[in-house]
Amino acid sequence: MLEDLIRNAYSAAAYGATGMVLMLLSFAVIDGLTPGNLRHLLWADRNRNAGxxxxxxxxxxxIIVTAAIVASEGRLFEGLTYTVVYTIIGVVIMTVTFFIIDLFTPGxxxxxxxxxxxxxxxxMHGVVHVGIAMIVAASIL
Incomplete structure (x- = not known):
């Protein structure tokens, strides 16, 4: 029992840290796509759109990280690899979608x-991000 607890705690920490890094990467991508300082827009200006x-x-x-964890079926290295690869794919698709929506809409x-x-x-764009994540997640499962 204690051995399972230690193994599960290690896995949870590894997935949590990986997910956190990927969320920070995703934040950096959004910051690069939007004018101004995104941190300032969120915390100082309390900008609802940015939020x-x-x-x-x-x-x-x-969503993508969760699907990668489920798909790994307890194999930590495989799950972490899935997590990184599929999340990067998702972020790239979200970024491309940002440019496509920007291209075909006014302003x-x-x-x-x-x-x-x-x-x-x-x-609408926020919902598109979640939809893309669900598609990527389904492809993993």
Whole structure:
């Protein structure tokens, strides 16, 4: 029992740390896609649009990480590899989608994200991030 607890705690810590790093990577990608300083927009300006996009992206990454854990069926190295590879695929697809949506819609999506007034396009894009994550997660399972 104690051996299982130690092994499970080690796995939980490894997945948790990996998921955290991948969420930070995802945050950095969003920060690069949007004008201005995303941390400042969130914490100092309390920008709702930025919060929606960052929150949906973090949720999307969590969905992919969770699917990778389930798909690994207890094989830690395989699960961590799945986690990293599939999350990077998801973030790349989300980034490409950001550019495609920006290309085919009026205005600039990055500017909408930093605008102080709430905009429905940011909500829509947040849902797209979660949808992409669900597709990637289903491909793992």
């Amino acid at each position: 929606i996009l960052v929150g949906s992206n973090a949720f999307a990454v969590a 600039k999506l990055g500017e909408l994200v930093v605008h102080p007034e709430s905009h429905p396009a940011v909500w």
